[in-house]
Each structure stands twice: as structure tokens, then as C-alpha cells.
Amino acid sequence: MADTKIENIPDTMLALRLKGKGMETVDFEEMEVPRPESDQVLCKVEAVAACSSDNKIIDQGAEHSLMYGWDTAKSPVTLGHEGCVRAVEVGEKWQDKIQVGARYAVQPAVPAGPTRNLENYRDNAAGIDKIAIGYTLPGMYAEYVLIDPEVIETSCLLPVPYEGLAHFQGALSEPISCVIAAQQHNVHVVKDAPDAPRRAELGLLEGGTAMVIGAGPMGLLHVEIAMTHKPSTIIVSEPNDKRRGRADEFFTARAEKAGMNLVLTVPDELEDVIADVTDGGGVDDCIVALGINPVQQKSFDYLGKGGVTNLFGGVKADERMIQVDARRIHYDSISAVGSSGSDPSDIREALSMIADGQIRPGNYVAAVGGLDAARDLIEAVRAQKFEGKGVIYPSLRKPLEELDGWSADQERELLGA
Numbered sequence: 001m002a003d004t005k006i007e008n009i010p011d012t013m014l015a016l017r018l019k020g021k022g023m024e025t026v027d028f029e030e031m032e033v034p035r036p037e038s039d040q041v042l043c044k045v046e047a048v049a050a051c052s053s054d055n056k057i058i059d060q061g062a063e064h065s066l067m068y069g070w071d072t073a074k075s076p077v078t079l080g081h082e083g084c085v086r087a088v089e090v091g092e093k094w095q096d097k098i099q100v101g102a103r104y105a106v107q108p109a110v111p112a113g114p115t116r117n118l119e120n121y122r123d124n125a126a127g128i129d130k131i132a133i134g135y136t137l138p139g140m141y142a143e144y145v146l147i148d149p150e151v152i153e154t155s156c157l158l159p160v161p162y163e164g165l166a167h168f169q170g171a172l173s174e175p176i177s178c179v180i181a182a183q184q185h186n187v188h189v190v191k192d193a194p195d196a197p198r199r200a201e202l203g204l205l206e207g208g209t210a211m212v213i214g215a216g217p218m219g220l221l222h223v224e225i226a227m228t229h230k231p232s233t234i235i236v237s238e239p240n241d242k243r244r245g246r247a248d249e250f251f252t253a254r255a256e257k258a259g260m261n262l263v264l265t266v267p268d269e270l271e272d273v274i275a276d277v278t279d280g281g282g283v284d285d286c287i288v289a290l291g292i293n294p295v296q297q298k299s300f301d302y303l304g305k306g307g308v309t310n311l312f313g314g315v316k317a318d319e320r321m322i323q324v325d326a327r328r329i330h331y332d333s334i335s336a337v338g339s340s341g342s343d344p345s346d347i348r349e350a351l352s353m354i355a356d357g358q359i360r361p362g363n364y365v366a367a368v369g370g371l372d373a374a375r376d377l378i379e380a381v382r383a384q385k386f387e388g389k390g391v392i393y394p395s396l397r398k399p400l401e402e403l404d405g406w407s408a409d410q411e412r413e414l415l416g417a
């Protein structure tokens, strides 16, 4: 039993649980607050953000690729994977490493096999080398979360860099980290002169034309991170006027100040805009920030020579096949990349970009609420009701409040801190 704790930990807590498959099996449960064994850490959840992926696990249950056959009807799980936590009771094994009271951003994708509940996994968890918080590991739509040793051993608890960083900023470091990771997958093979050796450069081409298709919350984050790669132009295609308006509000002046050209357009005019901006050459980098198969396929047509399209949004299993022009791969060296999730190093980079103001997560917050609003928030995300991210503060009970941006000061006021 752990022997270091700071606060009176209650006997029970509220948690949002998936008890089968489908939204009708998602419900609140008053449950015992788990206490850490010597190799675990109990954390208080300070903030947790909703993600469109919450709905994927809800819809797929045991069939989700990160569930490995775990039957959520038999063994319910607590949802929530984008969070910021505070250690409140530290098992003996971690007492030199984890300070009681310290705050952490969580990397939910844990590159290791499980140490607990092996019998719940297919084949007793044989061969599993990636598990996730909010999937088979306890999630953060709860007042407390028990952290297993594999999370700490793989550096998936990342110290918040300074006390003034807001809880919601720590939670949003996760989606930001996915965007950082994704853009580093765009590889360009470059040469400084015809007789110079080739080298590979990670990231969007500096001085090139980058494009983001879809300006949902993730697409907007892509635009913000794209600016750090210093392309000369960023094209954004989005049919929804309000969402295009947000891209304009957040980035037009910033791009201008940084000497970049931001071009906002709609899907119907995209081809003409690309032809105009690139003199018919095509773009160097394309990010498809949505999971629509025909849009992914079409993205190859927008690429210029050596261009890379990044299939950031996942498609449904039965829509997985797309056709690619093999002659363009051969003659024009176009390529496609993709990534899902991120590594602890990407969370660290996200935290540092938030700390020095390169990324402003408050822009993306469109709703806040207490833990009792978590189910409503997940349904709102499914219905695309909000223009940004929703943040839950598990210590509060409060219906969802729609907002246009959020700040550390507003958070402090809400929490009475």
C-alpha cells in the first residue's frame, strides 16, 4: 500500500463508464476510489477534454483495435483520454520519481503491454504492445484515475512545465501532440544542387505551399502547427462558413505578420485556387484533416512534384480502399503518409509550444462543464454541435456552457482557485 498522500481521498467517486457498445450503454457510476498498490499512482483528474475518438470506442466496444477483445458489457471501462492530472497518492516504487501534488499531462497511448486485468484481453493479452488510457486502462472522465506502472515506465506521465500552465492546456497537449507528430511524418527528399547529395527533411516543406483540408478543431490545429514549419502559403479548404471564419479570425493576421500567405477557400473552388496559388504546379504538402474516403483519394490530385499527402483522419474499415495514380508516384515522386496518435516526446513538445505562446489552446475551447456534463459533451461532439473542443472539470458539477475561447484566468475563476 502506498504511504504518501496529500489530501483526504473520498471513498467513492463519479465516473463515466462504457458498459457495452453504443451510446445507450454509456452511463455514470458512483464507484469506489481505487487505491494504489506499491507500483501504481493515484491521480486526481484536473481536466479532461472530449475527442471524436471517444465515439469510436463507444460505437465499436470490444471490436475497437485498442480493446483487444475486452468485453465492455462484462467489464465496463471508464472513458476519457485527453487529460491533465495531479498525483495524490504515490506507490512506494515511484516515491523518488513522482512528487505528491505534481501535475502531469497524460500521453494516453502507452507503448507497452498491460500489467493488470490480463484475463479481460483476448489470449490473456499475449503479444499486446500498445494499450491506452480511456480504453482498457482507466480513463479520465472520473474524479480520480489509477495509473498503472507501464504508463510511468514508458514516460507517458509528462510533468507540466510550470505551475501557471492551466489544466485545460495540459489536457489539450494531447490533440496538439497528434498534430505535431503527424506533420513530422511528411518527409521531403531534397537536394541543394544537382550534384549535391539527397537528404530527407521531416515536416512540411519550408517555403513551400501547404494545404489543410477540413477546418474542424484538428484542421485548425494543423494550420497553427503548419505555421511553425514556415511554408510560404497555407491553403485551407472548408465548406462550413463558421469554421472558415474561425480560421480567418485566428490566423490571417498572424500569417501576414510572419510573412506567410493564408488562403481560405471552399471545396468547390479548391482546384482553381491551387492552380492559381501554385501556377499550376500543385501543393508540396496536403493534410487531410477528416476521415472521408473520396476526399483522401482526391488529395493526391492536388500534389505537385515531390508532394506529400497526409491522411490524418482515419476512415471506417469498410471504406479503407482508395485508388492512386501509379504514374504520378513514378514520374512525379508523390507520396502519402499517415500517423495515429503521438509519442511522449510529442506531448513534451506540445507543452513547450503552449508555454512559449506558439500554440494557443484557449482558442479551441468551445464548451466547459462539470463531470456530470461529460455524457452530454460526448453526444455534442458526435452531433458536431460545437465549433471547438469541450473541456470537463471533474471536480465540478455544472451543465455544459458554450464559449468562444477560454483562458487560464477564466479557468482559475471557475475553479475558485
Ligand SMILES: NC(=O)c1ccc[n+]([C@@H]2O[C@H](COP(=O)([O-])OP(=O)(O)OC[C@H]3O[C@@H](n4cnc5c(N)ncnc54)[C@H](O)[C@@H]3O)[C@@H](O)[C@H]2O)c1
Binding pocket: 052, 053, 175, 178, 179, 182, 213, 214, 215, 216, 217, 218, 219, 237, 238, 239, 240, 243, 267, 289, 290, 291, 292, 295, 312, 313, 314, 339, 340, 341, 342, 384
Ligand atoms: N491521426 C491522429 O492522430 C488523429 C488525432 C485526432 C483526430 N484525428 C482525426 O482527425 C479528423 C478531424 O478531426 P476533427 O475533430 O477536426 O473533425 P471534424 O469532423 O470536426 O472536422 C472535419 C471538418 O471537415 C470539413 N469537411 C467535410 N467535407 C469536406 C471537404 N470535402 N473538404 C473540406 N472540408 C470538409 C467539415 O465541415 C468539418 O469542419 C477526424 O477524422 C479525427 O478522427 C486524427
